[in-house]
Amino acid sequence: MFNKRVIIKDLLTWEPGSQEVTVMGWVRTFRNGQFIALNDGSTNSNLQVVLDLGKYGSEFQKRIAVSAALKINGTVIASPGKGQKLELKATSVEILGDSDPEKYPLQPKKHSLEFLREIAHLRFRTNTFGSVFRIRHALAFAIHKFFNDKGFLYMHTPIISASDAEGAGELFKVTTLPLENIPKNENGSVNFKEDFFERSTNLTVSGQLEAELGATAFGNVYTFGPTFRAENSNTARHLAEFWMIEPEMAFYDLEDNMNLAEEFIKYIIKYAVAHNREDLEFLTQRLEDEEKHLPQDKRSEMSLLQKLEFVLQHEFERITYTEAVEILKESNYNKKEKFRFPVTGWGMDMQSEHERYLVEKHFKKPVIIRNYPKEIKAFYMRQNEDGKTVTAMDILVPGIGEIVGGSQREERLDRLEQRMKEMNIPEKDLWWYLDIRRFGTVPHSGFGLGFERMVQFVTGMTNIRDVIAFPRTPGNAEF
Numbered sequence: 095m096f097n098k099r100v101i102i103k104d105l106l107t108w109e110p111g112s113q114e115v116t117v118m119g120w121v122r123t124f125r126n127g128q129f130i131a132l133n134d135g136s137t138n139s140n141l142q143v144v145l146d147l148g149k150y151g152s153e154f155q156k157r158i159a160v161s162a163a164l165k166i167n168g169t170v171i172a173s174p175g176k177g178q179k180l181e182l183k184a185t186s187v188e189i190l191g192d193s194d195p196e197k198y199p200l201q202p203k204k205h206s207l208e209f210l211r212e213i214a215h216l217r218f219r220t221n222t223f224g225s226v227f228r229i230r231h232a233l234a235f236a237i238h239k240f241f242n243d244k245g246f247l248y249m250h251t252p253i254i255s256a257s258d259a260e261g262a263g264e265l266f267k268v269t270t271l272p273l274e275n276i277p278k279n280e281n282g283s284v285n286f287k288e289d290f291f292e293r294s295t296n297l298t299v300s301g302q303l304e305a306e307l308g309a310t311a312f313g314n315v316y317t318f319g320p321t322f323r324a325e326n327s328n329t330a331r332h333l334a335e336f337w338m339i340e341p342e343m344a345f346y347d348l349e350d351n352m353n354l355a356e357e358f359i360k361y362i363i364k365y366a367v368a369h370n371r372e373d374l375e376f377l378t379q380r381l382e383d384e385e386k387h388l389p390q391d392k393r394s395e396m397s398l399l400q401k402l403e404f405v406l407q408h409e410f411e412r413i414t415y416t417e418a419v420e421i422l423k424e425s426n427y428n429k430k431e432k433f434r435f436p437v438t439g440w441g442m443d444m445q446s447e448h449e450r451y452l453v454e455k456h457f458k459k460p461v462i463i464r465n466y467p468k469e470i471k472a473f474y475m476r477q478n479e480d481g482k483t484v485t486a487m488d489i490l491v492p493g494i495g496e497i498v499g500g501s502q503r504e505e506r507l508d509r510l511e512q513r514m515k516e517m518n519i520p521e522k523d524l525w526w527y528l529d530i531r532r533f534g535t536v537p538h539s540g541f542g543l544g545f546e547r548m549v550q551f552v553t554g555m556t557n558i559r560d561v562i563a564f565p566r567t568p569g570n571a572e573f
């Protein structure tokens with residue numbers, strides 16, 4: 095059997111007592127012809143492996159290069175050196191895979207994140223990305239655990255969709271029509287009757303509408319899957335392919351919805367803080383080092399771990415959209431014309447600089463804004479009695495801005511139909527969505543959490559391209 099290896103993360107917790115073990119992993123460094131720092135991806139910490147001096151010939155030693163894959167048998171002993179409790183005294187070393195140091199692009203030094211993006215197939219082998227992706231994994235697991243423990247049903251909504259009802263962003267078309275010879279109707283439009291689905295289809299921008307169908311049968315459901323938006327916004331918080339968590343709950347009003355969202359966000363942060371201590375400590379240090387060259391007033395007031403603890407210990411601020419606009423209008427920032435986009439007043443769609451002002455400068459903690467003008471929100475949000483606003487809520491967090499968008503859904507058929515008419519959304523495309531309001535309609539609510547933005551918040555990574563394995567952005571679909 096090949097796979098009788100001890101995982102380094104486990105091994106490092108042992109009491110050294112001359113146990114004989116096999117480990118496998120990749121070389122991080124090799125010093126003095128004697129000390130190998132071996133990493134197997136289970137933890138940021140390397141296992142120190144000690145070779146008998148002179149036991150291996152110089153040809154063999156040369157092959158113990160950065161990122162070479164090794165299988166090592168040895169005995170676990172207390173380490174006389176500083177920095178580790180134990181080490182592995184090697185009895186045999188086998189090279190499973192060589193790594194030519196002349197060609198290997200990663201060296202044991204600091205590389206820029208931009209450079210690492212170009213070699214995203216190798217960047218997992220760095221400490222930073224090791225930590226980021228172990229945390230990403232833990233957050234994904236925590237999300238399923240949170241909802242499962244609460245009795246939510248995990249629902250898989252379709253990736254290929256025929257509806258563009260949401261208007262959430264530009265769509266990626268899905269087609270098997272020959273691009274060089276597209277069949278046309280007499281009036282010149284594309285003849286989708288000849289396409290695979292005999293209609294126009296696209297990659298989904300959200301699983302919400304289908305999740306609502308599930309919620310009105312199962313009570314509480316959630317989706318967790320990829321969504322696609324061909325938005326040409328080259329920002330540090332937008333991807334063309336990103337993962338979204340979308341719970342939908344029957345018998346929930348907006349307040350229930352906000353309560354769930356806050357509990358949920360705190361739960362998954364708490365999970366990471368409890369289970370990814372080492373990785374978070376590493377990323378905390380990394381951020382501190384990165385900010386060292388900045389002037390004092392540009393540095394974060396709190397370290398990454400302090401920020402996470404702070405979020406766990408404090409209630410999210412809850413304000414209305416109207417209050418938010420007032421605060422922006424009255425702010426010194428606005429009076430000194432420091433915003434790039436002026437605060438025009440009630441009805442404005444807040445830009446990310448406005449959102450970040452509210453969370454970072456004014457409240458200095460996560461904020462939930464509710465009751466937005468209906469003109470800037472989607473058709474399915476429940477209309478308030480004032481005739482102007484809808485029961486929507488966004489959650490904003492420091493460093494990122496919007497992380498959650500949600501609402502109570504319009505459950506009254508006549509109101510929904512009227513709003514769809516006003517917004518020119520054809521009823522025939524959404525007959526199934528309207529049916530839910532015909533047969534046992536109930537007050538219900540839900541929200542969408544952008545998974546990568548959550549991972550950004552927890553890891554402190556400033557660019558969203560660095561928290562997904564292989565980012566899809568305008569002009570970039572490598573790997």
Ligand code: ATP
Nearest residue numbers: 262323331332333336496497498499542543544547
């Ligand atoms: P934004 O204003 O930041 O573009 P949005 O209003 O388009 O966000 P929603 O349609 O409400 O966002 O989507 C729900 C959540 O999905 C957002 O709160 C955000 O966390 C995430 N999200 C939206 N667009 C993207 C994207 N292009 N890349 C990554 N995450 C996204």
Ligand code: MN
Nearest residue numbers: 262263323325
């Ligand atoms: Mn958007």
